[in-house]
Amino acid sequence: MNVSQKIIKEHLVTGSMVCGNEIGLCIDQTLTQDATGTMAYLQFEAMKIPKVRTKLSVSYVDHNTLQSGFENADDHKYLQSIAKKYGIIFSPAGNGICHQLHLERFGIPGQTLIGSDSHTPTAGGLGMLAFGAGGLDVACAMAGEPFYIIMPKIVKVTLNGKLKPWVSAKDIILELLRRLSVKGGRGKIFEFSGPGIKTLSVPERATITNMGTELGATTSLFPSDEITLKFFKQQKRQKNYRKLEADKNAGYEDEIVIDLGSLEPLIALPHSPDNVKKVSAVSKTKVQQAAIGSCTNSSLSDMLLVSKVLKNKKVHPDVSLVVSPGSRQVTVTLAKTGALADIISGGARILECACGPCIGMGQAPPSNSVSVRTFNRNFEGRSGTRDAKVFLTSVETAIASAIKGEITDPRELGKKPQISIPAKLEVDEGLFMKPSKKPDTINIVRGPNIVPLPDFEALKDSISGPVLLKVPDNITTDHILPAGSKILPFRSNLPKISEFTFSGVDKNFVKRAKDAVSGFIVGGENYGQGSSREHAALAPRYLGIKAVIAKSFARIHLANLINFGILPLTFQDPGDYDSLKLEDTIEINGLVNSVKNKNVIVLSVLSQHSLQIHVEHNLTQRQKEILLAGGLLNWIKNNKK
Ligand code: MIC
Ligand code: SF4
Numbered sequence: 001m002n003v004s005q006k007i008i009k010e011h012l013v014t015g016s017m018v019c020g021n022e023i024g025l026c027i028d029q030t031l032t033q034d035a036t037g038t039m040a041y042l043q044f045e046a047m048k049i050p051k052v053r054t055k056l057s058v059s060y061v062d063h064n065t066l067q068s069g070f071e072n073a074d075d076h077k078y079l080q081s082i083a084k085k086y087g088i089i090f091s092p093a094g095n096g097i098c099h100q101l102h103l104e105r106f107g108i109p110g111q112t113l114i115g116s117d118s119h120t121p122t123a124g125g126l127g128m129l130a131f132g133a134g135g136l137d138v139a140c141a142m143a144g145e146p147f148y149i150i151m152p153k154i155v156k157v158t159l160n161g162k163l164k165p166w167v168s169a170k171d172i173i174l175e176l177l178r179r180l181s182v183k184g185g186r187g188k189i190f191e192f193s194g195p196g197i198k199t200l201s202v203p204e205r206a207t208i209t210n211m212g213t214e215l216g217a218t219t220s221l222f223p224s225d226e227i228t229l230k231f232f233k234q235q236k237r238q239k240n241y242r243k244l245e246a247d248k249n250a251g252y253e254d255e256i257v258i259d260l261g262s263l264e265p266l267i268a269l270p271h272s273p274d275n276v277k278k279v280s281a282v283s284k285t286k287v288q289q290a291a292i293g294s295c296t297n298s299s300l301s302d303m304l305l306v307s308k309v310l311k312n313k314k315v316h317p318d319v320s321l322v323v324s325p326g327s328r329q330v331t332v333t334l335a336k337t338g339a340l341a342d343i344i345s346g347g348a349r350i351l352e353c354a355c356g357p358c359i360g361m362g363q364a365p366p367s368n369s370v371s372v373r374t375f376n377r378n379f380e381g382r383s384g385t386r387d388a389k390v391f392l393t394s395v396e397t398a399i400a401s402a403i404k405g406e407i408t409d410p411r412e413l414g415k416k417p418q419i420s421i422p423a424k425l426e427v428d429e430g431l432f433m434k435p436s437k438k439p440d441t442i443n444i445v446r447g448p449n450i451v452p453l454p455d456f457e458a459l460k461d462s463i464s465g466p467v468l469l470k471v472p473d474n475i476t477t478d479h480i481l482p483a484g485s486k487i488l489p490f491r492s493n494l495p496k497i498s499e500f501t502f503s504g505v506d507k508n509f510v511k512r513a514k515d516a517v518s519g520f521i522v523g524g525e526n527y528g529q530g531s532s533r534e535h536a537a538l539a540p541r542y543l544g545i546k547a548v549i550a551k552s553f554a555r556i557h558l559a560n561l562i563n564f565g566i567l568p569l570t571f572q573d574p575g576d577y578d579s580l581k582l583e584d585t586i587e588i589n590g591l592v593n594s595v596k597n598k599n600v601i602v603l604s605v606l607s608q609h610s611l612q613i614h615v616e617h618n619l620t621q622r623q624k625e626i627l628l629a630g631g632l633l634n635w636i637k638n639n640k641k
Contacts, residue, residue, distance in 0.1 A: 024146030038492035040135030053144030060098035071489035074447025096327030109224030125206025127224030159196025169204035170394035178276035185215030202231035203299035288369035290402035297374035298326030307339035308417035310346025316405030360484030465519035473524035523550030528557025565631035
């Protein structure tokens with residue numbers, strides 16, 4: 001067996017390990033972050049379970065740390081009290097970015113993890129089988145329920161050779177994005193293998209598994225080997241190490257081979273992580289901002305590289321360089337070794353260990369500017385500046401560009417400095433908060449921004465309404481429900497946040513939806529790619545969206561639509577996408593029977609002489625029941641009765 005099969009087999013609760021089958025997995029660990037966590041815990045509370053039933057659950061605060069009003073601070077207090085009461089470890093704001101911290105302190109090879117954040121597969125860097133999921137799925141896992149996925153194809157990614165100086169792990173994943181696109185990983189696990197993996201440390205491996213999410217992959221992982229053991233020793237938690245490698249001659253559904261020695265520094269151009277070119281192809285482009293950090297590139301070795309390159313140099317006067325280390329451990333080590341001083345003297349602006357600019361929480365770049373970022377997403381407008389052009393690169397390319405003031409191939413900097421990581425790091429768990437030993441004494445703190453979810457009705461037999469929006473391929477959840485400092489504070493307040501639905505795509509969408517009361521969205525391929533935010537399903541549901549009719553869906557968003565009772569329908573003939581127009585009136589009758597017993601549903605387009613369009617749903621039995629109940633929370637309530 002390969003590594004993925006070994007972990008799946010150990011955790012299989014329902015279904016069989018045959019590609020395309022729905023499988024239920026027992027989940028060992030969960031993580032949440034504050035932007036999705038508040039909603040996840042509101043849902044967990046509704047399940048009335050006294051204590052989480054996982055081996056470990058951690059609640060991180062790392063997204064909404066700007067606190068320009070009371071909302072985020074209120075959310076943090078709510079999360080802290082929930083964690084204390086329900087047996088969850090709490091990581092307050094300032095500790096660092098969830099994925100970096102989970103890697104450092106909690107991840108365990110061979111275990112399963114789901115997180116209410118799409119980059120949870122970062123933990124695949126140390127041999128965990130880790131998935132991003134909607135908050136409700138994470139709440140269910142905390143309640144001891146299995147996590148359901150469609151058994152993916154397992155693709156072997158063989159890395160041969162060794163990276164050349166100034167070429168990095170980020171360039172490996174950018175190369176995969178260049179070859180496969182943001183749709184290329186759908187329904188797949190990428191399992192890394194080959195002699196080249198022995199040249200990559202755990203943080204480098206984690207940069208790759210982190211951005212496997214941008215491929216649309218179900219997850220990505222590396223084996224757990226002597227390199228992993230070294231990482232565990234540095235983190236002083238050798239007891240958590242377990243060797244886990246693929247059997248000799250293990251089978252895979254497909255294989256991709258990359259010769260590391262042939263890679264060059266790469267860069268993703270605006271506005272998609274798969275718009276990848278060689279850095280040399282866009283060099284000399286003037287840069288106004290460089291941002292180093294995020295869950296993709298904020299490890300100690302990333303930061304030490306920044307300090308070495310900046311030593312005795314200054315950032316170009318036209319560039320604002322912002323640096324956010326991934327964790328307190330990283331920052332403390334930088335401080336104690338003096339590396340932080342070199343970063344500061346070099347002209348960097350040091351930010352809190354948090355997501356920060358990656359999710360538009362501050363540091364929006366100037367109008368019409370170029371921002372070079374070591375992050376994982378460069379969707380239009382995500383930085384907070386609609387006309388900014390965000391390029392994604394390695395730390396090497398970002399720091400070279402910050403010094404030169406233009407996009408620069410880091411090989412132009414001459415000899416690459418040596419980075420040495422101390423054998424043992426500054427480990428201090430004192431700022432993680434343990435759950436209470438007397439949970440009954442803990443009261444949940446609810447500020448005015450914590451608004452419970454409304455009840456949603458069961459699926460109706462007939463639905464009708466206008467097409468309220470028609471969008472092209474690869475619509476992201478950032479399009480559906482943007483983030484950023486103005487909107488993120490309302491993640492625990494559905495009525496308020498729904499006002500921003502599709503706000504960057506069509507300013508009139510919300511008004512149209514409210515006027516119509518019930519309606520449809522028409523989408524292209526890969527609808528809902530990107531983040532795991534269930535708000536991108538919840539808000540449309542709240543606004544009366546009954547179905548999304550698309551050419552295809554991204555995995556996490558599809559699960560979220562079903563969880564909140566929105567029908568995800570695909571065109572039987574993708575050509576029918578062209579027939580549907582904005583404001584066409586659609587009607588579907590006999591829906592309950594169709595969902596229960598058929599895969600094909602007929603839409604009547606009343607505004608086009610009752611033109612009939614055939615759409616499919618391909619739902620599993622479990623998903624059908626959830627949709628019929630009007631969503632997963634209703635289904636859970638019905639099944640408890
Ligand atoms: C993101 O990178 O888009 C986020 C913010 O981390 C999201 C989660 C969210 O929307 O809160 C993700 O990737 O799932
Ligand atoms: Fe945070 Fe950005 Fe990572 Fe999302 S991608 S978890 S916003 S650092």
